[in-house]
Amino acid sequence: MEKQLNVSAIKDGTVIDHIPTKALFKVVQILKLDEFNNMVTFGNNLDSKAMGTKAIIKIANRYFEDEEVNKIALVAPNAKLNTIRNYEVVEKRVVQIPEQVNGIVRCFNPKCITNAENVSTKFQIINEKPIEMKCYYCEKITYENEIKIK
Amino acid sequence: MSKKNLISITDFSKEEYLKIMELSSQFEENPSQSLLKGKVIATLFFEPSTRTRLSFETAINRLGGKIIGFSDSNSSSVSKGETLHDTIKMVSNYADLIIMRHPLEGSARYAAEVSDVPVINAGDGANQHPSQTLLDMYSIMKTQGRLDDINLFMVGDLKYGRTVHSLLMAMSQFKNPIFNFVAPPELAMPDEYKLYLSNKGIRYFEHLEFNDIINQADIIYMTRVQKERFIDPVEYEKVKNVYILKNEMLANTKPTVKILHPLPRINEIHTNVDSNPKAYYFTQARNGVFTRMAIISHLLNLR
Numbered sequence: 038m039e040k041q042l043n044v045s046a047i048k049d050g051t052v053i054d055h056i057p058t059k060a061l062f063k064v065v066q067i068l069k070l071d072e073f074n075n076m077v078t079f080g081n082n083l084d085s086k087a088m089g090t091k092a093i094i095k096i097a098n099r100y101f102e103d104e105e106v107n108k109i110a111l112v113a114p115n116a117k118l119n120t121i122r123n124y125e126v127v128e129k130r131v132v133q134i135p136e137q138v139n140g141i142v143r144c145f146n147p148k149c150i151t152n153a154e155n156v157s158t159k160f161q162i163i164n165e166k167p168i169e170m171k172c173y174y175c176e177k178i179t180y181e182n183e184i185k186i187k
Numbered sequence: 188m189s190k191k192n193l194i195s196i197t198d199f200s201k202e203e204y205l206k207i208m209e210l211s212s213q214f215e216e217n218p219s220q221s222l223l224k225g226k227v228i229a230t231l232f233f234e235p236s237t238r239t240r241l242s243f244e245t246a247i248n249r250l251g252g253k254i255i256g257f258s259d260s261n262s263s264s265v266s267k268g269e270t271l272h273d274t275i276k277m278v279s280n281y282a283d284l285i286i287m288r289h290p291l292e293g294s295a296r297y298a299a300e301v302s303d304v305p306v307i308n309a310g311d312g313a314n315q316h317p318s319q320t321l322l323d324m325y326s327i328m329k330t331q332g333r334l335d336d337i338n339l340f341m342v343g344d345l346k347y348g349r350t351v352h353s354l355l356m357a358m359s360q361f362k363n364p365i366f367n368f369v370a371p372p373e374l375a376m377p378d379e380y381k382l383y384l385s386n387k388g389i390r391y392f393e394h395l396e397f398n399d400i401i402n403q404a405d406i407i408y409m410t411r412v413q414k415e416r417f418i419d420p421v422e423y424e425k426v427k428n429v430y431i432l433k434n435e436m437l438a439n440t441k442p443t444v445k446i447l448h449p450l451p452r453i454n455e456i457h458t459n460v461d462s463n464p465k466a467y468y469f470t471q472a473r474n475g476v477f478t479r480m481a482i483i484s485h486l487l488n489l490r
């Protein structure tokens with residue numbers, strides 16, 4: 038429980054744990070938490086046995102569908118979601134890399150039409166570890182270390 | 188019926204490849220057709236490519252169709268800042284089919300999404316140029332009488348050359364191909380294609396230079412080795428004369444072997460090969476008209 042104390046507890050909502058520290062703001066961007074009105078608290082550079090350091094996000098009164106939250110697997114493949122009701126963890130979930138990723142990620146290919154015109158990107162995940170995603174338009178592969186959020 | 192497009196060579200099934208081969212041969216026998224009578228075809232060349240455009244426009248004329256379009260984006264609304272989206276929306280209201288070439292990769296796939304009429308990709312940057320592959324296949328079919336059991340040599344720039352990658356993908360659909368890659372290490376066939384072949388159990392061999400093994404070839408597919416591809420100019424100087432095909436090298440090759448090249452060539456095929464009956468690159472370009480007639484007729488369900 039010690040780790041939980043690093044960021045103040047929430048009564049109802051979702052806790053996203055085991056986020057790599059450098060992916061914290063990407064997760065915020067993907068889930069559009071910057072546009073969200075309820076209380077959101079972050080902790081970064083927290084000690085983690087498994088990861089060295091990690092980030093954590095607590096979002097009050099907000100619950101996520103799998104489809105919505107699986108998008109963060111692109112930047113935080115080991116993230117864990119805890120659903121909180123009345124201060125109790127009522128459900129634990131791990132994120133899963135989706136087969137198809139629409140929007141969110143920029144195609145790394147500077148000559149791709151999606152970087153020139155207002156076209157939403159579409160990728161097929163062709164490998165999960167490390168992530169390799171093939172652009173539906175230019176057919177080039179964007180690798181995990183090249184992933185940039187649109 | 189859903190709209191068919193030809194954006195990448197893998198958009199067509201093996202059955203469709205064979206249908207295109209059959210139709211190309213029919214059109215070659217009988218090149219004056221009226222299948223496109225009353226139809227308007229748009230050729231939108233956002234970057235110039237006279238060779239490809241003339242081949243497509245000849246195909247359209249031979250099918251009795253009418254052409255609208257432009258041959259480079261300077262003369263079109265594109266230079267006024269119109270988006271590809273809007274240009275395609277507009278043209279798909281006028282034409283029955285769109286043939287487009289564009290410098291950006293993925294532009295043709297995007298156009299196909301936006302357009303209500305079929306789209307043929309005549310080249311999207313360094314990505315795909317599927318009608319070239321189909322005319323290469325037709326040239327193989329015509330000269331060898333089959334697409335199965337072909338020993339195919341690919342020579343030159345196998346790293347950046349999109350034509351060899353597409354041809355490799357297409358020919359892998361047929362029985363027992365053997366691929367022989369002849370290229371300098373800097374321009375070797377990328378691992379992803381070799382992995383693709385291995386996964387399908389298809390044999391391939393790599394060579395750093397021409398040797399006696401070309402005597403087993405059914406097809407020798409030559410490509411340009413371009414100086415710009417080398418980071419170190421010294422490396423280019425070392426290899427620039429290694430990948431040149433000369434007439435004397437063909438002495439012991441199969442009598443049925445044919446030499447293909449997507450053209451234009453620089454110096455990778457010595458001009459002393461041109462008069463050898465094994466040289467096929469000029470006829471190959473001519474075959475493109477019949478193949479493009481076949482592609483258009485197929486996509487419009489006219490045949």
Ligand SMILES: [Zn+2]
Pocket residue numbers: 144145146149150151172173174175176177293
């Ligand atoms: Zn792309």
